[in-house]
Amino acid sequence: MRWLTRRIGPLSPAAPAAPASAFVVPPSRLPAAARAALVDAVGAGHVLDGESERLGRAGGMSYLDLLRRRYPGGLAVPDAVVVPGDPDEVQRVVDACVAHDVGVVPFGGGTSVVGGVAALRGDKAAVIALDLERLDRLVSVDRTSRLAVFQAGVRGPDAQRLLAAHGLTLGHVPQSFERATLGGFAATRSAGQASSGYGRFEDMVQGVRLATPSGPWRLGVAPASAAGPNLRALAVGSEGTLGVITEVTVRVRPSPERERYEGFVLRGWQHATEVVRALAQNGLLADVTRVSDVDETEVTLALKGGFATKALRRYLAARRVHEPCLLILGWHGPAPQRARALRLLKAAGAVPLGRAPGEAWRHGRFSGPRQRDALLDLGVCVETLETATHWSRLRELYDEVRVALHGALDRPVVMCHISHAYETGASLYFTVLAARDPHDPFGQWERAKRAASEAISERGRGTITHHHAVGVDHAPYLRAEIGDVGVSVLAAAKQAADPKGVLNPGKLGL
Template sequence: MSESAEERWAGWGDPAAAVSLPPSIAALLEALGVRPAAPSVDVADVRVPESRLPDEVRQALAAVVGAANVLTGPEARARHGGGKSTADLVRQRAGDAAGAPDAVIYPGGHDEVVAVLRACTERRIAVVPFGGGTSVVGGVGPSLSGRPRIALDLRRLDRLVELDEVSRTATFEAGVRAPRAEEILAARGFTLGHVPQSYEYASLGGFAATRSSGQASAGYGRFDDMVVALTVATPVGTVHTGRAPASAAGPDLRQLFLGSEGALGVVTSLTVRLRPQPVSRRYEGWRFESFEAGALAVRRLAQDGPRPAVVRLSDEYESALGPAAGGCLLVLGYDDGTDADAVLAADGGTALGPEPGQRWAAERFAAPYLRDALLDAGAYAETLETAAFWSRLPALYAQVRAALLDSLDRALVLCHISHVYETGASLYFTVVVAQGDDPVGAWQRAKARASDAILAAGGTISHHHGVGTEHRDWYAREIGPLGVDALRAVKAVLDPQGIMNPEVLIPD
């Protein structure tokens, strides 16, 4: 196995797709007191600690997956040392790969995963499953403990196992990345309709393990809605779950592994519900006088329809630079379906035509590239997100925004609603602030304040990023001590030596 050079080190995506900052943003940064940052250290110069993996372990793993699929070189390990949070990027830019794994293993199928987990359990080596590596909550590292560990990169598990056109389901191996899955499905007339911002790199297994939600969730549902069956490799054997679209046979064990973030086992394949490719797809923009007025309108769409596939309402601050300046921009995306014009007009919306929607769609994967340009310019750009029932949303919005503004110096705080349900919605906050002397520490303090505000206002600590290491303490507060005990009990059974992604999800 060799690492492809296609992905940018200490940044996002294809280096050829890197962007420069628009002049308007450059001017804004100057107003925020932002000064250009030091350039990123090259991946060849990153400081990676010596691998702690004993030769015996390396040989045992090579016996399972083949020697060519066990990498211990610095670049492979550095590239598996974390995800894509801004804190990850800041550390990577500084050449710091202290928390990198001791080896990267590329299994070729489910049975090899089972054998790797068995070998690592016998030797108490920690295992971090690694899909697209796009976690922004510490889900794939860096490790904060000194325990030896391997990254289990699933990219070789990339097959379509079965496509059942009658049941409209497809079974994929877990390492298939989203664009490849859509390419395979499109050739047969189907789509998943799952398009999160991480789409270009994320894997189907990662979507399942983190309960991902895509930009078209209003029309296609969340990824956990799409998964009808799972195969999970654990250190004590294999679990198959899901024999029907729905069942009254006890607790839904699919829902125990969805969101388990590799802490209970490795999702090695999954069966997902398909939809036909839409005949037509179009985007449009609407303007509302206020975030409150827009929120009322999108609540009506979620509760009474018609429901577009994409529903995304920016607050006044996020809207300020766009075509709805002085009000709020609502972007809608339709995959076939009835238009919502009458409802939106009745709720005070003004149609802005297709252009704002098309622009959003054209730039829908651009934010991570823009973040890299902001990092170069000396800014720190990060996001956090939550969800709550509709009646709690106004207070949640106000209190999280206040916590961020109060704990950061001259920050830009933007927000949008991008996932709507009958009973509630998500809030997605973006923060831009000067890096200053200790960008990671300053953000951690602000994030902690915002996370406290989320729980106090009745929100969930994550609507679609997951728990990872970043949200672990708040997650424990959210589910309470008995919830934590229940998860620990399950983990003790399926992972008796505690090797599975031991730093995420479940607090020690």
């Protein structure tokens, strides 16, 4: 807190999280005939219209969503929550919603930070949240082919536990891991913290099964194909607008016998990005490879603990590191490339810190989102945003996003890290902290987000999202990225799969 108020200025008394009783939940608009059809599809016990059930599926976990739980009034609440028990029941729910012209918001872990699960009605009279929590099975394992078929509602830790019984792992660990589902990972093109070793989720998905208003849809019979365009890549990332993903077939791997996390310090952001680029372009990335800029490194040293910061500062000063950038490498299994990676790091002047900072990062790897609640209590505006671009434009993108955020907010802290590196480029992940404007908390962040998004989109500088997906919040920037033809093609695909437009109204701009 001392560090934070020194950086972002004094904080105003903050609105506490509002009790559920503060929310006026509008009565369900679900027509009786539609409700009857849904009961017919899944059973009366799985059509929920209590206020708390509906509130519990009202929106995701963006900063704006968290604010909406403190300033009642802005939440879009579904008219009912429907909880089918298997893929066939999902199809029947979709069919019932088509028949009765009711919107359907597929709901997995509810961790969207872009409004992807907002219960928007679009042009429909009513909208339901289709909660996939009962689709929680590991359907089959093919050890020879290293494939596993999961139902879409399986959460990250459950997938790992179910696979561990077979000595296998998925290796997909995004920050939302504890709550998010495999269907959600597929629907949003998720990238996990170990993407350098295991790939993005879309790389793992070998098959997908969907329930669409035009009928069941299965894709994926081979590890690779030239049978026309890759429609699996169209279903993945469709964010519930083309169909409800009910099963995913994913590549799995033997569980690594050991994991080793370690830290290094690099000399300034430019040096840090060049070292990560060298690792990526020489095939030497660790399964987890992430490097923080100077500001994020400072906060990590101040807040994360786990290794002695004063001693560390002396250690770095003695090695003339003036702008430390923390590099975390996580190696899973035998990691035959590690020795060469360490030689490259040594030659580049990296200062090894041993395992402590790596273990500290691993220990707190999922806690970032939870810290936002405490910060909101204190009157802080706190949010993240991310992008990616090719290496040659990475510095410009980094600078322009920082300029935009510093221009839109008063005395913000803007931190950044690279957590996904490729041969041709990398992601940039920004965390923003500022004193919350008590008079206009929503507008404050909306303006900052718009400034950052415009800086990213301008002249194709980067993608509007590397792994947070589009939802509602990024939809205005999609046309700049995929072009007028792309928007038309997407709308046409939507029209073919979902002619009445019941699926996830308003997402992806559809």
